[in-house]
Amino acid sequence: xxxxxxxxAGARIFDGRRxxxxxxxxxxxxxxxxxxxxxxxxxDVEVERLPGGILAPGFVDLQVNGGGxxxxxxxxxxxxxxxxxxxxxxxxxxxxxxxxxxxxxxxxSAAVDAVAEAVAQEVPGIAGLHLEGPHLSVSRKxxxxxxxxxxxSDDDLEFLVGAASRLPRLLVTVAPESVTGGQMAALASAxxxxxxxxxxxxxxxxxxxxxxxxxxxxxxxNAMSGLGHREPGLVGAALASPALDAGLIxxxxxxxxxxxxxxxxxxxxxGEIFLVTDAMATAGSELSEFTLNGRxxxxxxxxxxxxxxxxxxxxxxxxxxxxxxxxxxxxxxxxALAMATRIPARVGGLSDRFGAIEPGRPADIVHxxxxxxxxxxxxxxxxxxxxxxxxxxxxxx
Numbered sequence: 001x002x003x004x005x006x007x008x009a010g011a012r013i014f015d016g017r018r019x020x021x022x023x024x025x026x027x028x029x030x031x032x033x034x035x036x037x038x039x040x041x042x043x044d045v046e047v048e049r050l051p052g053g054i055l056a057p058g059f060v061d062l063q064v065n066g067g068g069x070x071x072x073x074x075x076x077x078x079x080x081x082x083x084x085x086x087x088x089x090x091x092x093x094x095x096x097x098x099x100x101x102x103x104x105x106x107x108x109s110a111a112v113d114a115v116a117e118a119v120a121q122e123v124p125g126i127a128g129l130h131l132e133g134p135h136l137s138v139s140r141k142x143x144x145x146x147x148x149x150x151x152x153s154d155d156d157l158e159f160l161v162g163a164a165s166r167l168p169r170l171l172v173t174v175a176p177e178s179v180t181g182g183q184m185a186a187l188a189s190a191x192x193x194x195x196x197x198x199x200x201x202x203x204x205x206x207x208x209x210x211x212x213x214x215x216x217x218x219x220x221x222n223a224m225s226g227l228g229h230r231e232p233g234l235v236g237a238a239l240a241s242p243a244l245d246a247g248l249i250x251x252x253x254x255x256x257x258x259x260x261x262x263x264x265x266x267x268x269x270x271g272e273i274f275l276v277t278d279a280m281a282t283a284g285s286e287l288s289e290f291t292l293n294g295r296x297x298x299x300x301x302x303x304x305x306x307x308x309x310x311x312x313x314x315x316x317x318x319x320x321x322x323x324x325x326x327x328x329x330x331x332x333x334x335x336a337l338a339m340a341t342r343i344p345a346r347v348g349g350l351s352d353r354f355g356a357i358e359p360g361r362p363a364d365i366v367h368x369x370x371x372x373x374x375x376x377x378x379x380x381x382x383x384x385x386x387x388x389x390x391x392x393x394x395x396x397x
Contacts, residue, residue: 004029006381009038010050011367016057016342016356019334025055027363030380034359050367053375056337058094058364059318060344060354062171062274063130063219063247065099066281067091068387071292072098076111081118085125087284090387091317092374093277094364095127095345095354097171101292102133102144105159112163119168124379127350128169131160132218136198137175142223143292143312144198151178161190169349173218175199181212188213193349196244198223199234206237210244216347217246219278220263221255222311239266245347247276248339250324251316253303254278257328264331274343275321278314280304284387319366319374326372333372 009024013035024038026045041047066072068087070080081098088096100111108131115129133144135152152174164170164187171193174184177200187194196209197218202225206214217224217238225233238246246267250260267273277283281290282299289298297304297312304312318340325331325339345355357365363381368374377384 004046005033005042006046006048007038007041008048008050008055008365008367009041011053011055013357014054014056014334014337014341015358017334017338019054025357025363025365027381030363030382032357032359032361032363035357051369053367053369054333054337054372055357056366056368057341057355057357058366058377058379059092059340060127060348060350061088061093061096061277061279061318062344062348063099063132063276063278064088064093064096064283065101065279066290067279067283067285069281069285071281071290072100072111073103073107073292076100076107076114078114078118078121078123081114081126082123085123087387088279089125089377089379089384091284092319092366092377093317094125094377094379095348095350096125097128097130097169097348098126099130099132102136102148104148108134109159112166116166127354128171128348129163129167130171130173132173133198135174135178137177137200139200140175140198140223140225142198143295143297143306143310149178152180152183157183157186160187160192164190164192169193171195171216171348173197176201176205176209181208184209184212184214188215193347195247196224196234196238200225201234203232203234203237203240206234207241210237210241215243215245217244219254219276220246220248220273221259222249239263240268242268242271244271245343246271246273247344248273249278249314249316250275250321250329251302251314252324252328254311254314257324260325260329261331264329264335272343272347273339274347275318275325275339276344277316277318277321279317280312280315282315283317286388317374319368319372322368322372
């Protein structure tokens, strides 16, 4: 199929901005040729007829801690990245940022080396690196190891600037309490996507951080100062600041659907809210528990928690997130789909390749059934095997 011609027909097509009906997706050699009325397809093209549903761009996820039974923190190596990417491809994600949460300097260096090598080897799906910590606030550590959290030093800044020069994309989550405005500006100037998170910062300080180059907020509402009527906190700054985009975990546990809906109504543009999974080792696997920095994390009824009940990442995929958004938060299907495709591709600097279905782009696409369950995935027009544990079909634990 990859060297031939094929058309996908019978489903509506979400091209990244709108849903088209009565059209077929024409692919040649794994690259999108056109979206055309089915009657205009060449007579000799192979047609794969789909039973309704929606064809959409493959998902883009900027926060992936693990998958396929492995965690990036446990073994920051190319083999780990390959396994994670394969597991998430089976869940519909065709581009991801493997995420290293707060760890030692040695692990951080190994993570940069691993992603750089994976990119050099053209491991499918590895599009950049997300370093979530260690320059965070202990008071908002969440599942991060407090003993490893620390302010950013000059050496840290030099390391991150150097890492940005080696990687296609580098996203770094920091707290304003642990990073100066000058350091944030230097990171932004080096091409690093600076995100604010795990922070107890106030509204004004968060807005100042945005002025110094921060462009994103990590997992909105979680591990950050909340929206108060006198002190709007980081949540308020994320919603009120046009320059800030914000990731959102839509598993129904991290954020109540009513809060999701309110945030989407309140967000000042052009900054937008997009989906992340914050997925852990359990994604695309049958694991019921694993360890992170020596602490056991258990999966029960769809939640991942430490022994004290603290949420520790998520057991959710993009398709399930779409269902939570549309069914429980009342989000229109087109907006929900954009939150899993076009918007994170833009935020992550990946819009040249991912997040849309249009001529000249690789045919990295997903098929969602009428209930927004994942039905099929194609990478460059070639079918991808779905991951063994169908989170997108409702499996919880």
